[in-house]
Amino acid sequence: MTLADVSSLLPAMLPRLWAFALRISGDRCAAEDLVQRACLCALERSHQSQANIVSLGWMFSIIYFTWIGELRTSMARYPSSAEWDDDSLTGGSGPPAGTSEEEVINEQIVGAVQALPEAQRVVMLLVAVEGLSYNEAGETLGVPIGTIMSRMSHARQAISALISQRNDRKMKTAGRDKDPGL
Numbered sequence: 001m002t003l004a005d006v007s008s009l010l011p012a013m014l015p016r017l018w019a020f021a022l023r024i025s026g027d028r029c030a031a032e033d034l035v036q037r038a039c040l041c042a043l044e045r046s047h048q049s050q051a052n053i054v055s056l057g058w059m060f061s062i063i064y065f066t067w068i069g070e071l072r073t074s075m076a077r078y079p080s081s082a083e084w085d086d087d088s089l090t091g092g093s094g095p096p097a098g099t100s101e102e103e104v105i106n107e108q109i110v111g112a113v114q115a116l117p118e119a120q121r122v123v124m125l126l127v128a129v130e131g132l133s134y135n136e137a138g139e140t141l142g143v144p145i146g147t148i149m150s151r152m153s154h155a156r157q158a159i160s161a162l163i164s165q166r167n168d169r170k171m172k173t174a175g176r177d178k179d180p181g182l
Contacts, residue, residue: 003043003046005046006042006043006046007043010039010042010043010059013056013059014035014039016056016130017035017038017039017056017059017060017063018031018032018035020060020063020125020126020129020130021034021035021038021063021067023125023129024063024064024067024121024122024125025067026114030070034063034066034067034070035063037062037066038059038062038063038066041062041066042058042059042062056130057132057136057137057139057140058140060126060130060132060140061139061140061141061142064122064140064141068118071118108162108163108166109159109163111162112158112159112162112163113125113155113159115158115162116155116158116159119151120151120152120154120155120158121155122141123137123141123148123151123152123155124151124152124155124159126140126141127148127152134148134149134152
């Protein structure tokens with residue numbers, strides 16, 4: 001595949017690439033940088049694309065491995081001693097007035113996905129959000145399909161547990177507010 005071929009295919013992929021990069025990085029500037037680096041890498045390696053096809057999965061793979069490399073570099077340069085605080089994910093006293101129940105549930109799910117370990121979160125994003133099959137996700141990440149299935153299973157269990165814990169806390173808090181004798 002020629003450089004011109006790859007150049008002509010990339011623009012149509014940009015919205016999905018940027019959305020994926022934003023989901024894994026959580027930062028607009030980092031997402032833009034990841035997409036730029038991925039596009040540059042794809043152009044530089046256009047001759048390496050399998051079966052002369054520049055696939056979305058191949059581009060997701062480039063973004064993912066670029067992100068992992070940046071995380072490793074960042075952790076080596078700036079080791080963090082910060083403790084994980086699950087309460088910071090709940091956002092305090094609850095949803096603002098006028099928020100629909102569906103929006104609250106969506107926020108809970110997004111928060112729970114963001115709280116997943118990196119490997120599970122990326123698999124969840126590729127399969128549930130980007131619509132890749134387990135096989136395609138495995139090829140994208142360079143891991144066996146069994147690993148993808150395991151990570152998805154653990155991710156689903158973790159999301160369910162996080163949402164259940166948050167709902168339990170809200171119910172306990174609501175119960176205390178109603179009963180001043182507690």
